[in-house]
Amino acid sequence: MKSFGKCLKKSISVIMAAAMVMATSSTTVYASSDSDNKISISMIDKYDSADTAAIRAIDTEQKLIRFRNHATGKTYTLSYDNTSMMYDVRGTVLSPSLLEVGQIVDVKFLKSTKHITSLNVSAQAWTIDSTRDHDLVRGDGTARVKGESYKMGARTLIIADGEPALADNILATDKIKVCGIDKEIYSVVVTSGHGYVSLSSDIVEDQSLVGAWIELDNEVIYKISPNMLLSAPEGDYNLQILGNGANYKSEVSISRNQETVVDTSEITINKPKEGLVTFQIVPESAEVFVDGEKVLTGIPQSVKYGYHNLKIMADGYITQNRYLKVGTAKSVVNIELEKEDDGSEASTNSLSTSSGSVDNSTSKTSMGTSHGDVASSKKSAASVASTVSSNSSASSSVNQVIKGYYIYFDEPYGAEVYFDGSYIGVVPTSVPKISGNHEIILKQDGYQTKSYRVKIDKEEDNVKYEFPGLVKIEEQSSSSGNTSSSGSNGSTSSGNASTEASSEASTGASKESPTEASSESSTAEASDKASSKEHSAGTEGSTTAAGTGKTTKESEKAGDAASTASGEE
Template sequence: MNKNVFFNIIYKAVSVMMIVVISVSGLVGCGSKKTSSVIPGSSILPAPTKSITDAPVNAKTNEITIEGVLSSLDKDAKKMRFVENSSGIEYEVPYTGGTDIQTKYGTKIAPSNMKPGEIYEVTCDKKGTALTIYGAKDAWERTGITGLDFDESTRKITIGSTNLVYAQKSVILSDNEKISISQIVKQDTVILRGVDSTVYSIVVDVGHGYIKFTGVSAFEGGYASIGKSQLVGVTDNMLVTAATGTYDLELDAGTMSGKKTVTVEKNKETTVDFSEYKLPVDEQGAVNFKVTPSNAVMTIDGEEVDYTEPVMLKFGSHVLTLAANYYEAYTETFTVSSAYSTKVIDMTSKSASTKSSSSSTTAASTSGYKVNVTAPAGAALYVDSVYVGIVPCSFEKKSGTKTITLTQNGYNTISYSISIANSSGDLNYAFPDMTKKE
């Protein structure tokens, strides 16, 4: 399906999706808890398309003038489309070989050198043919932006100490095709363009793909480094969103380590298998636990253990839990891969947790609530590269920006960024239907 058509379908179906979200919210909820429904990408509305002749004509000059973002260019038909900054209307503008096209610095350029996402001042005769198309002098451009942090509830973009807002009908592009703003993830490199403190276009300059890790049981509980840009914990069935490019992958879990090279292609999933790395099946290691408080009850793989002396465990991953009065419960998955190791754990006292909560509302606001993902049904859900389950399913609510990745056999893997507010109540997300692989 053409991406432009897909983009329009998303927004035309907004009202239908809202009904779907509300109607299925009971599938994976928390009883009568407060809930709210979110449609990713709905902070930007589709721009209505009109002919430039529908725009107002200046009575003095008998010309039509607009300032807006170049959203598409059809060189064969000699037509361009601009989303006007002030009205949010997308105007179709025909041009000719005689149309004067210049950059904001006065350099003449051909239509082929114009880039969708750039902001132009367009002047047409009253019949609608473009006379001049000049780069907007009041527009700015910021390139090489990574880790874009945006909040759809406020349309706010934060870059370091700079706060911007994006227009309700901003142009969001990837490979010159319109996408939803929620499809931009922190691994993408983008170009922002705007006027004053308002962003009118966001263009994905360097996109992302996916690394599927298999055969990593020997490294579970350890870490995976992807080049110099990412460090993630190793879990079973992990799928990592990464910027396009070639990377050295290094997996490390104590004495066990492995290294491979991977090339990530845009919107494609690359599988890297580490199954040749295996821990000796019958080999054991002694783990010396130093726990605070010393009277905490420890279970390993569901069985209570006495850790006053080193505990003998088979090589591989194990699930550890600790419980003690006046302390927060502790859970961790760790890997045994050496003959002897020491593990130090300091549990958090509930009094310290209460003090921390009083100084930060994050835990108090989101604690006990869930994020419910209800669509697309049957897709595998990953949150920040960690497998959660098959949709519909839920995960623990924590404030901040999360990368949601959806994958399903026969469909294109896709990621979304969601911004979870520091507030109480369950959240319900219904993502658009996935597109079938060509």
């Protein structure tokens, strides 16, 4: 009887346990008894919470997955094991190692244990993979990808180098993967980023490279400016520097977030061709000036090929100003000055007929033809410049200088600022306000170089930026960050490209812009506070807030159990 009572008691316990489980889940619960009279209950498919979220990070070693709830912008972490069932969009069993950051999934889990019961790649989601056809900083709460407009807010998950980022950290040359549902973007992941290119010196053999052109396989075409720092898509390129006597070619490798310094000491300046010109002047006491510099007469003088201003003067004689064209290896200029008492009209005729030809045989008509050649050459050069300009800046026509107003950079203090590749100065500094899309690069020794893409409006007011502090480079990684076309000095990306505090909040265009310290909760509130008149033109953090980022009470309540399941609010 005791044995029977004991068995009856166990049976009642099993029934009660099964009833309790079935009360909290529609899932079938299986109870079994082994030879040792031990009862086991299967909890497979048991859940009390469900969510549609974007994958923030995957840790296959710890068996943890972090998610971003798009409705609230909150991040939470769940564990998984062999009982967690995962399927792709076709319903095929999926290994956790095949999941991707940014992917949108439907996840069911136990709120109490933070454990995944099942995960399905969302059938409602769409993905645009590896594209450079994007504009994420539009200032109206929208983004444009491959010609289509989508809603993009502060809750959109943006990942670069495995860390949270801002939309304005993504440059036009970066390749991105975009995931969303309907017309709303849930996640943006940078699949191919950018590095930086600079010159070890813009002076070579006493010749300035400023004004020459640097080209990377048509990906980057830029006119060299003093102390420039350019962004360039990561990858291998054929680099060319052309102009100012330079015609340098080299292979370079651009690594993400690292600076490649082109060693200009390897560049050879090809000096322009020169001809030997002998000036035979009457009287012999006359002084001859070529482009303002005095030269000797009677002996050969080295003069560059091309056109020059020639001035000949002597006491008691009429000063002659002529054009000199040098185009042969050796030539002689024979000129006889006219005395002042001979009358200016005769001297004018003399200037017109001889007109500074190298061999004193070029007529006025010949000089007119030569001038036509010069104009033709200038037109050709202008045509080339026009081609490069349209290739490097398709939006130049919409850029407008707002006279009397400036863009101020107040943070991070001490960082060097580069505006569209040109060096501006050290923070705090400013630049005249120019409307349109621009690229800001911040650089400081010992810190990771950072880029921002900003949109400046045409309003007649000043714009002020206070960017987040740069991330210090870890000592162990800085030693491996040297890259070059021929031994360049680079800066390595720190493993922690940004922190949750700085990257998931607004960039900060004014002192009112807050940073949510040590919180992974919704960034929409931070973006709302970041919006200001001074930054209405600015970065994604503020423009999103101005457009769609206001957190209403309804949206605060819209999150399901996922927003509170992790304790990471």
